[in-house]
Amino acid sequence: MKNPQRSPTNPGSLRSRFTQVFLQSLLRIRKHNPTSSSSSSHGEFLKRCRRVKVAAYVSMARAVGTRRAWSRATLWRARNGERQRNLLYGRCSKSNSRERSLGKRKRKKKKKKKRDNEEHSFGHAKKLQKLVPGGEAMDFCCLLDETAHYIKCLITQVKVMRSIADFYSL
Amino acid sequence: MNNSGGSGGDDMGFPDGGNSAANCPSSGMIANSISEEVPMMAMSSMSTLERPPISVDPFFTSGWDTLASLSHNENYGSSSLVSHGNFVGSSYPVLMDNQGFGRNGSTQLAQCLSDPRLQYIGSGSISEMVGGSFGLPELNHLANHGSLPNSASNINSSGCERNSEKGAQSCECQNSGEEPDGSSAGDRRRKRSPDPSSQYCSNKNNEGDNSDVLRLQNEKKQKIEQPESADFSKHNTKQSKDDSSNDGEAPKEDYIHMRARRGQATNSHSLAERVRREKISERMRMLQELVPGCNKITGKAVMLDEIINYVQSLQQQVEFLSMKLSTLIPGMSIDLEKALSKEAHSRGGGATNLALNPGMGLPHLYAQGVLKGTLPIMPSTDQYRPLSQASLDGELQALYNMGFDSISGRMKPEQRM
Numbered sequence: 001m002k003n004p005q006r007s008p009t010n011p012g013s014l015r016s017r018f019t020q021v022f023l024q025s026l027l028r029i030r031k032h033n034p035t036s037s038s039s040s041s042h043g044e045f046l047k048r049c050r051r052v053k054v055a056a057y058v059s060m061a062r063a064v065g066t067r068r069a070w071s072r073a074t075l076w077r078a079r080n081g082e083r084q085r086n087l088l089y090g091r092c093s094k095s096n097s098r099e100r101s102l103g104k105r106k107r108k109k110k111k112k113k114k115r116d117n118e119e120h121s122f123g124h125a126k127k128l129q130k131l132v133p134g135g136e137a138m139d140f141c142c143l144l145d146e147t148a149h150y151i152k153c154l155i156t157q158v159k160v161m162r163s164i165a166d167f168y169s170l
Numbered sequence: 171m172n173n174s175g176g177s178g179g180d181d182m183g184f185p186d187g188g189n190s191a192a193n194c195p196s197s198g199m200i201a202n203s204i205s206e207e208v209p210m211m212a213m214s215s216m217s218t219l220e221r222p223p224i225s226v227d228p229f230f231t232s233g234w235d236t237l238a239s240l241s242h243n244e245n246y247g248s249s250s251l252v253s254h255g256n257f258v259g260s261s262y263p264v265l266m267d268n269q270g271f272g273r274n275g276s277t278q279l280a281q282c283l284s285d286p287r288l289q290y291i292g293s294g295s296i297s298e299m300v301g302g303s304f305g306l307p308e309l310n311h312l313a314n315h316g317s318l319p320n321s322a323s324n325i326n327s328s329g330c331e332r333n334s335e336k337g338a339q340s341c342e343c344q345n346s347g348e349e350p351d352g353s354s355a356g357d358r359r360r361k362r363s364p365d366p367s368s369q370y371c372s373n374k375n376n377e378g379d380n381s382d383v384l385r386l387q388n389e390k391k392q393k394i395e396q397p398e399s400a401d402f403s404k405h406n407t408k409q410s411k412d413d414s415s416n417d418g419e420a421p422k423e424d425y426i427h428m429r430a431r432r433g434q435a436t437n438s439h440s441l442a443e444r445v446r447r448e449k450i451s452e453r454m455r456m457l458q459e460l461v462p463g464c465n466k467i468t469g470k471a472v473m474l475d476e477i478i479n480y481v482q483s484l485q486q487q488v489e490f491l492s493m494k495l496s497t498l499i500p501g502m503s504i505d506l507e508k509a510l511s512k513e514a515h516s517r518g519g520g521a522t523n524l525a526l527n528p529g530m531g532l533p534h535l536y537a538q539g540v541l542k543g544t545l546p547i548m549p550s551t552d553q554y555r556p557l558s559q560a561s562l563d564g565e566l567q568a569l570y571n572m573g574f575d576s577i578s579g580r581m582k583p584e585q586r587m
Contacts, residue, residue, distance in 0.1 A: 030499045045496070052499070053492035124474035131481045141446060144453035147477060151460050154484040161491040168498040 014063055015156050021059035022160065029055060054078060057133075060157045070146050073134025 061074035129135035458464045
């Protein structure tokens with residue numbers, strides 16, 4: 001069942017798409033931060049790290065497209081992420097509340113039928129819901145589905161990033 | 171046409187017809203007349219389907235057996251006859267109750283036999299015909315109503331009504347996806363599957379018709395023929411586990427419709443629950459393949475723990491790699507990017523097992539592996555990037571200053587991006 005769904009995003013094309021988008025975003029980050037090498041402070045470094053990380057997730061979501069709920073959630077978060085990021089610096093509590101409200105809005109946006117999980121693994125499901133982007137609005141069955149695809153894409157992402165890092169570090 | 175043999179097809183059937191006639195209290199005297207009429211009936215049903223001049227009472231009482239036996243002679247051995255005989259015996263009171271039509275019943279019987287059975291005779295469903303003939307009282311009702319669009323649906327609805335009303339009767343009706351009353355579909359589902367009182371075909375009913383219940387109308391005729399042929403082969407055999415497994419696969423084809431399997435609860439809620447559980451278990455199996463080292467794990471809770479750990483470790487790897495890349499960004503150039511994209515295409519990713527081998531085994535080692543692997547790499551960049559050494563030093567120090575704890579501490583909020 002998974003394979004026919006996977007064929008439009010088979011590892012070869014998904015990896016190449018992700019590579020292209022990610023490299024473009026890395027170069028864009030490099031362009032936007034030309035003086036980072038000289039005046040690198042702790043905060044600047046962290047900022048850049050976060051930007052690279054966000055770029056990695058967003059480029060993977062773009063490579064996947066809007067087929068998947070988690071990719072949609074990632075892109076949505078990225079689009080409205082500036083608000084979150086501005087609040088994150090120094091104001092954790094407020095940002096958390098803001099994130100929660102944004103998350104609620106997002107949940108209402110793509111709210112699916114929330115089924116009361118009678119599974120005994122309900123506690124684990126909550127944890128998993130937090131890990132997988134967009135997982136809060138899913139029932140257990142869809143959550144597992146999204147998790148599987150998310151794991152596949154994460155593996156691809158890690159491989160590509162590692163290869164890039166190796167390429168540039170050598 | 172003699173009393174003893176009749177036409178060639180009567181040899182097997184006549185003794186049974188006689189036995190059943192003897193069993194029937196009201197038909198002891200009718201045996202002779204039956205033997206005359208049955209051949210005609212058989213011929214009519216088999217060939218021309220004319221209206222047989224049979225009186226209602228003998229036909230409905232003991233003519234059933236002979237008719238059944240005759241029809242079965244064409245297809246089965248004599249083993250089926252006995253069961254049919256038993257069947258008729260059990261259905262006596264019911265049939266007798268519906269004798270209000272008198273002569274009309276026979277003619278309508280012939281009509282019903284002729285019209286709807288034509289298509290089924292072609293497919294060899296004599297059993298269906300016989301089974302349907304048991305439900306003739308309903309058919310008479312239907313013929314009176316006469317508004318059913320599809321003759322198949324006539325039979326189906328007759329079967330449905332019959333099963334829902336009289337569980338003791340034959341369930342050889344063709345259950346197809348079309349039901350005249352959609353609202354009662356759930357009830358039929360519930361009532362039809364546990365058919366305990368019907369003897370030989372109850373087993374078959376649950377399984378043989380498993381694949382048929384609630385199919386779409388387009389598939390109706392195709393699906394009808396399939397279980398018919400299946401019915402032939404396992405007409406009188408007790409339901410084996412093979413059948414349940416074979417027919418258990420059929421409900422999975424159509425994920426919307428589900429039928430209760432043998433020995434399972436038939437509540438509509440439990441059916442939906444079962445479908446859901448199967449979906450979940452199927453997805454858990456897929457996840458088991460994805461997450462390395464989870465082949466031996468049985469149990470959803472442990473499996474979910476592993477999945478969560480794996481996802482967390484993957485996200486941590488992304489974090490570390492993004493940190494690494496952010497230090498390497500100054501070294502990037504557009505030319506390198508093109509070369510790199512080509513390399514990323516060709517490389518299978520197996521050459522990049524510096525830090526972490528996903529096949530390591532336990533997921534909690536992932537993070538440690540990355541930690542060990544990433545940091546040693548950082549000092550090596552100093553040798554190759556003398557220009558950006560100062561920045562790298564600073565960033566290396568930043569990395570070391572952050573330490574493991576702070577990195578892991580920052581994971582959670584940063585993971586939310």
